Amino acid sequence: MNKIKPGEIFFSIAPFSNRHFNFRLNAGIAFALACSMLFQSFSLIRNGWFTVNDTPGKFIAVFPAKPFESKGTFFYNQKKYAGVYFTCKKEANDEKILLEISYFKHERLNSADLDFYSITNVLDSTQLHFFHERNLEFISEKICETKGYSGREYTYFSKNKTEIIRSRVFLIGNTFYILNAESANDKAADALFTTFFNSFSPQ
Secondary structure (H helix, E strand, C coil): CCCCCHHHHHHHHHHHCCHHHHHHHHHHHHHHHHHHHHHHHHHHHHCCCEEEEECCCCEEEEECCCCEEEEEEEEECCEEEEEEEEEEEEEECCEEEEEEEEEEECCCCCHHHHHHCCHHHHHHCCCHHHHHCCCEEEEEEEEEEECCEEEEEEEEEECCCCCEEEEEEEEECCEEEEEEEEECCCHHHHHHHHHHHHHCEEC
């Protein structure tokens, strides 16, 4: 998948306006974004969020508490592959929340595999399979994006409809990333899900 670079967007608009003005505007925007990101980082730290910078997995993300790292097995094309999980469980507003990032690498993956990687494979490859024994009700699927990379987002209910689960799947290079967020269906969970998903940054 191709990552859209800020520079490519900047130069695409340069012929229509003054180059000097564009440079100053671009620098100003970059500075403002940097300040905003720094403020958000301090805010997350102050509120107890924990940053994971996983060098082997080439990503950065934040969790509301320190996640537990473990090894696991992924299933792809009827074969098993070793993968890594970062799992965080937290009590928030009297609700139990589960957040998880997992990934595995495969040299032969390509963009077409993202479409093939269906909801069933997501369940089989993550701890949701063990928590719910695949007794989930599928709700919706849509295209999502993070840092210029496109992926898929799945939403589904637990069997008794007491919990909502969202999964995001990204194929970046030869690495599959799966982000899971699970909680009761309330606004507090939605806000936490958004912060968690938006923090995921491939490196």
